[in-house]
Amino acid sequence: MGAVRVLRSEWTKVRSVASTAWTLGLAVVVTVGLGVLISALVRSEWDDMPARERVAFDATYVSFAGTSLGQLAMIVFGVLVVSSEYSTGMIRTSLAAVPRRGVFLAAKVAVATALALVVGMVTSFAAFFAGQAALGGHSTSLGGPGVLRAVVGGGLYMTLIAVFSMGVAVMLRGPMLSLGILMPFFFLISNVLGNVSATERIGRYLPDQAGGRIMRVVTAPGDDTPYGPWGGLGIMALWAVAALACGYALLRKRDA
Template identity: 75%
Template structure:
């Protein structure tokens, strides 16, 4: 089967499964709604902030507060895109139709990544503009130094979260196992280790901590992170590539 036909097939699979469509929709709604809420709360509390907090106030990053939950939906999307076929047994039919496993995986990743990128960028820009509207006189402008980079970076961050989840799901095949590892990793383990002195330096190089740096315009006080916004995103890209390579190797070596 030609690559173009495989890509069309994967697009049909994704848009015909209600769970993936609803998951992406949830990512958009949660990210924007929570970002607006946190931005409105930040505006009301700004007058009671300390001088130091005001100096380090990052209106752009505040508008992305909803991504903490929005990324959960992107994780679920990435896992479902890959593991749905394993859970239903359709993977055998798919691999019989496309025996070139590299082509099969590339087509699936390409379609899902483009879809996630379009949705994530639209969500990031919407979250920024609506969040800034909530902040009122404390808002940032898209033309301010570093803001456009942060907004585009927010879309890239959410996309990479989804692609990383696809790589992990390809390795593990089971949706429950994949989510059982990814969700605690991003929402519990990563945060807990950040508060432990012995592991603080290690946490900086985990995908979520490193990647989220791209969305920051005003660095926190005393920040001594050894990389910048694009460096952090680069570290996240390395994690994603490792997950994809692992998924490809296992897909090639084992039976469906």
């Protein structure tokens, strides 16, 4: 089967899975909605905000307050794109039709990544503009220093979350096992390692901790992180590539 036909086949699979629409739609709604809520709360409590917090205030980053929950939907999307075929047994049919497993995986990841990128960018720009509207007089503009980079980076961050999840799902195959590892990792383990002084230097190199810096415009006082916004996103991209590489290595060796 030619590469174009494989891509079309994977696009058909993604469209036919009902969870695709609602997971990606949920990512948009949660990210934008929570970002607007937090921005509105910041605006209402601005007069009571301590001076040190006003100095470090990052209007752009506040808009992305919902990303921490919105990425949950992107994780689910990435896992289900891969593991749904394993849970239904369709993986045997797919690999029989496309015996070149590298082509099969590349097509699946390419289609899902393109879709995640479109949704991620729409979500990021929508969250920014909605959040700035809610901030009122404390807002910033897209033309401000570093703002466009942060907004575009927000979309790339959401995309890489999905790609990393796909890599983990290829390795583990089962949706429950994949989600059972990814959810605690991103919502508990990473936060603990990144906020405890004894493990902070390790935690800053985890995918979400490193990648999340791309959405920041203002550097907090005393921040000694040894990499910048693009460096952090690069670290996150390396995690995603490593997850896919490990997944591909296992896909080649084991039976469907």
